[in-house]
Amino acid sequence: MGWLLVLASRLLAPLLALGAGVPGGLIDPALTIGAVFGSGVLALLGSSAQVGVALGMAAGLAGATQLPMMTVLFSLRLAGDQQLLFGILLSAVLGAYAGRRLESRPIYHALADLDGEAKKDVQRAPRR
Numbered sequence: 001m002g003w004l005l006v007l008a009s010r011l012l013a014p015l016l017a018l019g020a021g022v023p024g025g026l027i028d029p030a031l032t033i034g035a036v037f038g039s040g041v042l043a044l045l046g047s048s049a050q051v052g053v054a055l056g057m058a059a060g061l062a063g064a065t066q067l068p069m070m071t072v073l074f075s076l077r078l079a080g081d082q083q084l085l086f087g088i089l090l091s092a093v094l095g096a097y098a099g100r101r102l103e104s105r106p107i108y109h110a111l112a113d114l115d116g117e118a119k120k121d122v123q124r125a126p127r128r
Helices: 002-019 027-044 049-065 068-079 082-102 107-124
Strands: none
Touching (some): 049 082, 049 107, 068 082
16 A cells, blocks of 8 residues: 555645746656556556556556547557557547546647747737
8 A cells, every 4th residue: 555655745746846836847747646556556456566557657648648649659668568559558548538528628738828828928018
């Protein structure tokens, strides 16, 4: 059950850093939270924790980004084993589906819209 403590710390640490104003990324936390969760769940089920890491990475990243094909390529490269292709593909699709059910807009689309709005605000600022 030590993996639950690791999972809680991996969830809390990025929140503390972002709350303090430290810029952070999306890919690393999504990969590590998914990997810790996947390895813990498969270890509880009596299966290989290493396979859980690979499948959890794919599900976590796809859920966060809603980009399953990019996630499959990225996760397959990180896993280094082509035999995991079907599992990674299935995990990525399920993760992206779950992410889409929670938030309808993909994160990168929302960030692009925010960037576009920030640029418009800068252009509207009065010049001296």
